[in-house]
Amino acid sequence: MKLLFIGDIVGEPGRHVIREAVPRIKKRESIDVVVANCENAAGGSGLTPEIADELFRYGVNILTSGDHIWKRKEIVDVLDVNPYILRPLNYPPNVPGNGSCVYKTEDGLQIGVINLVGRVFMEAVDCPFRGGMAEVEKLRKRTQIILVDIHAEATSEKIALSYYLDGLVSAICGTHTHVPTADEKVTANGTAYITDVGMTGPHKSVIGRKPEQIITRFITQLPTRFQMAEEDLRLQGAIIDIDEKTGKANSIKRVEEKVG
Ligand SMILES: [Fe+2]
Numbered sequence: 001m002k003l004l005f006i007g008d009i010v011g012e013p014g015r016h017v018i019r020e021a022v023p024r025i026k027k028r029e030s031i032d033v034v035v036a037n038c039e040n041a042a043g044g045s046g047l048t049p050e051i052a053d054e055l056f057r058y059g060v061n062i063l064t065s066g067d068h069i070w071k072r073k074e075i076v077d078v079l080d081v082n083p084y085i086l087r088p089l090n091y092p093p094n095v096p097g098n099g100s101c102v103y104k105t106e107d108g109l110q111i112g113v114i115n116l117v118g119r120v121f122m123e124a125v126d127c128p129f130r131g132g133m134a135e136v137e138k139l140r141k142r143t144q145i146i147l148v149d150i151h152a153e154a155t156s157e158k159i160a161l162s163y164y165l166d167g168l169v170s171a172i173c174g175t176h177t178h179v180p181t182a183d184e185k186v187t188a189n190g191t192a193y194i195t196d197v198g199m200t201g202p203h204k205s206v207i208g209r210k211p212e213q214i215i216t217r218f219i220t221q222l223p224t225r226f227q228m229a230e231e232d233l234r235l236q237g238a239i240i241d242i243d244e245k246t247g248k249a250n251s252i253k254r255v256e257e258k259v260g
């Protein structure tokens with residue numbers, strides 16, 4: 001099974017990249033399932049039901065998210081209804097939505113997806129390690145093919161999680177920083193790992209926003225309106241080849257696709 005995992009889609013420019021790049025990557029690489037982090041898809045922060053539909057139309061099968069998923073109120077009810085739009089699992093009990101799902105591909109293969117959020121330099125949510133392990137044990141009763149999106153700021157937290165879940169899942173892909181790391185690997189126990197896959201959107205930017213306003217914010221420390229950047233459109237992500245019988249990863253490679 002070949003899985004395409006796509007880093008944080010940022011605003012309208014990011015959606016444009018998805019529309020252009022996903023169909024051609026799917027065809028070129030014979031992709032079976034596409035998972036994308038959508039937490040910044042609506043104007044750079046959050047998700048709306050219409051934008052979720054748009055991303056599914058372009059060929060994304062499962063949407064993961066992160067700390068920004070709650071920014072647009074209109075999506076909250078949808079999180080309880082659509083099993084393929086995930087919010088991070090490790091929020092307190094009874095928060096709307098789901099932190100994991102099992103998706104069936106056209107070929108009848110079942111893939112489990114778990115969305116976790118870190119808590120170093122982030123909100124004080126529940127433990128991603130304990131919550132993640134419990135969910136992995138639950139999903140492994142249904143399928144050996146499991147992907148974890150660890151949406152976190154600190155590289156150390158993501159790397160520690162990769163050792164904690166090593167050999168129990170097919171792949172662990174990091175998101176949230178919008179900057180890809182060069183540490184992709186498959187461990188001896190068959191888990192593919194990358195600390196961050198990067199961002200899908202305008203790369204002439206500070207993590208998707210116009211640099212001038214971000215500089216002003218850093219210099220003045222005053223609240224500043226951040227506008228979406230528009231130039232240098234790229235998709236960033238990773239393609240993971242998974243042995244569907246064992247759930248072990250064969251390979252992981254980074255992808256970067258420029259869009260005109
Ligand atoms: Fe993000």
Ligand SMILES: [Fe+2]
Pocket residue numbers: 039066067068151176
């Ligand atoms: Fe985030």
